[in-house]
Amino acid sequence: MTKEQLHKYIENSTGNESNICQIYALKGGKTVYEDSWHGYKTADAVNVNSVTKGVMALLAGIAIDKGFIKSVDQKVMDFFPDYTVKRGEKTIYDVAVKHLLTMTAPYKYKSEPWTKVCTSQDWTLTVLDYLGGRKGITGEFKYATLGIQILAGVIERATGEKCLDFANRFLFTPVGLPERVAHGDSSKEDQFDFFMNKNPRGYEWYTDPAGAVTAGWGVCMSARDMAVIGAVVLGGGEYAGQRIVSQGYVDEMLWPHLKLGERFGYMNYGYLWYKPYDDREVYAAIGDSGNIIYVNRENGVSVGITGTFKPRIFDRVEFIEKMVLPVVD
Numbered sequence: 001m002t003k004e005q006l007h008k009y010i011e012n013s014t015g016n017e018s019n020i021c022q023i024y025a026l027k028g029g030k031t032v033y034e035d036s037w038h039g040y041k042t043a044d045a046v047n048v049n050s051v052t053k054g055v056m057a058l059l060a061g062i063a064i065d066k067g068f069i070k071s072v073d074q075k076v077m078d079f080f081p082d083y084t085v086k087r088g089e090k091t092i093y094d095v096a097v098k099h100l101l102t103m104t105a106p107y108k109y110k111s112e113p114w115t116k117v118c119t120s121q122d123w124t125l126t127v128l129d130y131l132g133g134r135k136g137i138t139g140e141f142k143y144a145t146l147g148i149q150i151l152a153g154v155i156e157r158a159t160g161e162k163c164l165d166f167a168n169r170f171l172f173t174p175v176g177l178p179e180r181v182a183h184g185d186s187s188k189e190d191q192f193d194f195f196m197n198k199n200p201r202g203y204e205w206y207t208d209p210a211g212a213v214t215a216g217w218g219v220c221m222s223a224r225d226m227a228v229i230g231a232v233v234l235g236g237g238e239y240a241g242q243r244i245v246s247q248g249y250v251d252e253m254l255w256p257h258l259k260l261g262e263r264f265g266y267m268n269y270g271y272l273w274y275k276p277y278d279d280r281e282v283y284a285a286i287g288d289s290g291n292i293i294y295v296n297r298e299n300g301v302s303v304g305i306t307g308t309f310k311p312r313i314f315d316r317v318e319f320i321e322k323m324v325l326p327v328v329d
Contacts, residue, residue, distance in 0.1 A: 044200035054285025092132035145216035226304025
């Protein structure tokens, strides 16, 4: 398939690929493929949903490298000494940063309390109310988009600055990407529009009323932005000769700490990054609607794909390997 054929394939798609806005690929520090659809341009941004988690994992590593966080084993409650723990709750004191990064932190709910959290004035503290429980630390994987909000709070308490400012200073700006700005206070209607609106967005990051970024979703990036972040991971934490995060942390982040079940395609899970295959050096930060940062160490390629809201699209790894990589190569 040629680049022109791939463009037409997506342009005429009525299936899973019909919502793709942008594809961008880097290899050896050079752009090897870029294309856009639905009126999008290369510089336009999209809410990349849970790809945000992959960005948060890198920010946690940077905070550890700089000594703001002692290690992934540091206890979460170390950062919230003024938080009043609910009476009888003990497990919360055992939860470490690593449990947040591997989605093995325990929570006192059956389904995520979106309404309670997203209508509160401080989303981080509201999520903390649900952390812990009677079962203790079991090591069980529990996908918790809201739980990652606590990681934003950890970074803010550890560094003494807003997570957004930390991200701009130590991640986005050093790799030559535009700074993100705060989206601003939210309402129910605004949150709905943020997910559903199919128009390009600015370089923003959704924030709660307290000014904390949404850590599990809500950063807006272009496919190029994501390919660059992928190149940082591909380079073991280095980009264009500049060290962004340590090689040791990146290796630990990508290490298969958990084997996931059928719902997640039996992929491996590191620190908020997926390893789709047991025997291949392929990694991904994956979000709803097919947003993805794809990193392939075997052929030195990083790919970013953005997509507007479309339900039941999660994993584009197979699409990239069947349709995009042949064009790149």
